[in-house]
Amino acid sequence: MRKRGVRSVLDVATGTGYHSVQLIEGGFDTVSADGSAEMLAQAFDNGVRYGGHILRVVQADWRWLNRDVHGEYDAIVCLGNSFTHLFEERDRRKALAEFYAMLKHDGVLILDQRNYDTMLDRGFSSKHTYYYGGEDVAVEPEHLDEGLCRMRYTFPDDSVYHLNMFPLRKDYTRRLMSEVGFQQIDTYGDFQHTYRDTEPDFFVHVAEKAYVANDEEKGYSAAVTTARSYYNSSDADTFYASVWGGEDIHVGLYERPDEPIPEASRRTVERMAGKLQLSRGSTVLDLGSGYGGSARYLAETYGCRMLALNLSEVENERNRALNAERGLTGAIEVVDGSFENIPYPDNSVDVVWSQDAFLHSGNREKVLDEVARVLRPGGQLIFTDPMATDGTPKAKLQPILERIHLDTMGSPGFYHDQLTRLGFNEGPDGGFEEHREQLPAHYGRVLEETKRQETNGLAEKVSSDYLDRMKTGLGNWVHGGKEGHLTWGIFHYVR
Numbered sequence: 001m002r003k004r005g006v007r008s009v010l011d012v013a014t015g016t017g018y019h020s021v022q023l024i025e026g027g028f029d030t031v032s033a034d035g036s037a038e039m040l041a042q043a044f045d046n047g048v049r050y051g052g053h054i055l056r057v058v059q060a061d062w063r064w065l066n067r068d069v070h071g072e073y074d075a076i077v078c079l080g081n082s083f084t085h086l087f088e089e090r091d092r093r094k095a096l097a098e099f100y101a102m103l104k105h106d107g108v109l110i111l112d113q114r115n116y117d118t119m120l121d122r123g124f125s126s127k128h129t130y131y132y133g134g135e136d137v138a139v140e141p142e143h144l145d146e147g148l149c150r151m152r153y154t155f156p157d158d159s160v161y162h163l164n165m166f167p168l169r170k171d172y173t174r175r176l177m178s179e180v181g182f183q184q185i186d187t188y189g190d191f192q193h194t195y196r197d198t199e200p201d202f203f204v205h206v207a208e209k210a211y212v213a214n215d216e217e218k219g220y221s222a223a224v225t226t227a228r229s230y231y232n233s234s235d236a237d238t239f240y241a242s243v244w245g246g247e248d249i250h251v252g253l254y255e256r257p258d259e260p261i262p263e264a265s266r267r268t269v270e271r272m273a274g275k276l277q278l279s280r281g282s283t284v285l286d287l288g289s290g291y292g293g294s295a296r297y298l299a300e301t302y303g304c305r306m307l308a309l310n311l312s313e314v315e316n317e318r319n320r321a322l323n324a325e326r327g328l329t330g331a332i333e334v335v336d337g338s339f340e341n342i343p344y345p346d347n348s349v350d351v352v353w354s355q356d357a358f359l360h361s362g363n364r365e366k367v368l369d370e371v372a373r374v375l376r377p378g379g380q381l382i383f384t385d386p387m388a389t390d391g392t393p394k395a396k397l398q399p400i401l402e403r404i405h406l407d408t409m410g411s412p413g414f415y416h417d418q419l420t421r422l423g424f425n426e427g428p429d430g431g432f433e434e435h436r437e438q439l440p441a442h443y444g445r446v447l448e449e450t451k452r453q454e455t456n457g458l459a460e461k462v463s464s465d466y467l468d469r470m471k472t473g474l475g476n477w478v479h480g481g482k483e484g485h486l487t488w489g490i491f492h493y494v495r
């Protein structure tokens with residue numbers, strides 16, 4: 001907060017006053033609110049007792065915060081797992097909207113919560129590192145489901161207390177925050193920016209009110225901005241992690257129609273890698289690297305130095321965490337950015353690699369110009385992309401184009417012409433290895449898996465709107481593929 005120049009802070013969950021006292025001692029102009037008059041009386045006493053501070057206390061219910069508390073604040077803090085006490089979704093939305101309204105135009109909301117995802121998915125455990133009731137207090141859940149977490153606190157004198165809480169899933173909280181208007185939300189795990197989802201006891205969300213209009217955002221084009229917000233959304237993130245396995249998001253090479261998606265997806269990576277002469281010293285730039293499954297494979301199998309450039313910061317966070325888990329942080333550089341503007345110098349990489357990402361660009365000519373620029377002479381380009389077959393009338397592609405918010409798709413002829421224009425030569429296998437039938441096979445498998453998982457818990461984690469749109473979209477890909485309007489395959493060219 002100090003780094004951001006915060007001066008005024010509203011502590012909306014004052015409780016016993018712990019954070020308010022710390023904030024006052026840190027020099028922040030602090031107002032302390034709470035819904036409970038008893039807690040405020042206690043907080044006031046604690047303020048006097050610990051440092052002689054006179055707390056400015058206000059009794060206020062979050063749902064009517066703007067009625068009872070006045071002014072605008074640089075920061076609002078809602079700490080100590082307090083937001084968990086709201087049981088109605090409409091109350092949670094209203095409270096967040098009230099917080100948003102009480103912030104200055106560039107203010108920040110800092111809200112923490114227990115890591116309920118891990119409790120719900122894997123059972124309760126605690127490292128007791130940051131939040132802790134004391135050596136002698138035993139804390140455990142007595143009841144836990146998606147709607148209620150009832151915790152039992154047993155004290156040394158055998159007295160027992162219970163607390164009912166709503167088990168907020170991390171991405172659900174993030175989604176509510178973005179729905180009330182917060183655009184940029186960073187979530188820390190036990191105060192670390194990079195973490196494994198299952199590890200932290202607590203998450204801290206830092207949500208920014210500052211609004212950035214689309215066209216100002218990092219200079220990205222409209223198509224790039226659309227792709228970024230899609231892949232950054234918690235729905236997409238949860239969907240790809242659950243349905244596709246969280247490593248790869250690309251068309252697989254199926255040997256059997258019912259093969260698991262991750263196996264077929266891995267086969268694509270192996271097939272592509274087999275076309276290259278990769279070695280320990282090779283620098284490979286993966287454009288649109290997603291969660292980085294291919295980068296990890298190439299780094300582990302060939303010892304390449306990987307540069308993973310990807311638009312979605314949410315995916316990149318997951319990518320970095322997975323790399324850390326596998327001891328690959330030093331081998332893979334994960335960079336936030338767009339392949340329409342590659343942040344690397346001319347002639348700096350040996351191989352440009354990309355899977356199913358160029359379709360998201362509104363300017364594929366520019367992407368290929370950039371590829372030619374960063375690739376060293378003699379360097380290799382290998383990529384896959386879902387495309388239109390040459391000669392398909394645009395009207396046939398319309399349902400698909402509408403869903404990906406684009407006016408055009410690539411085609412084998414388009415890529416061949418562009419690469420020839422840029423002076424590339426076809427690789428030894430003739431430049432393009434077509435696997436047209438794999439496209440409907442793959443999207444058909446994903447559709448099946450989506451439907452299966454929808455009835456097995458996915459519907460609770462991903463919004464029904466998203467799932468409906470996804471199923472329609474997948475259906476369009478399958479239909480277009482079977483009708484022969486779409487194709488997919490591996491391009492291999494040499495500069």
Ligand SMILES: C[S@@+](CC[C@H](N)C(=O)[O-])C[C@H]1O[C@@H](n2cnc3c(N)ncnc32)[C@H](O)[C@@H]1O
Binds near residue numbers: 224249292311337
């Ligand atoms: C279908 S996913 C493929 C991810 C990865 N290549 C894989 O095979 O697992 C498409 C990816 O392209 C990325 N992307 C889309 N537009 C991009 C752009 N302009 N620059 C960089 N990455 C982009 C998205 O963030 C997303 O991860």
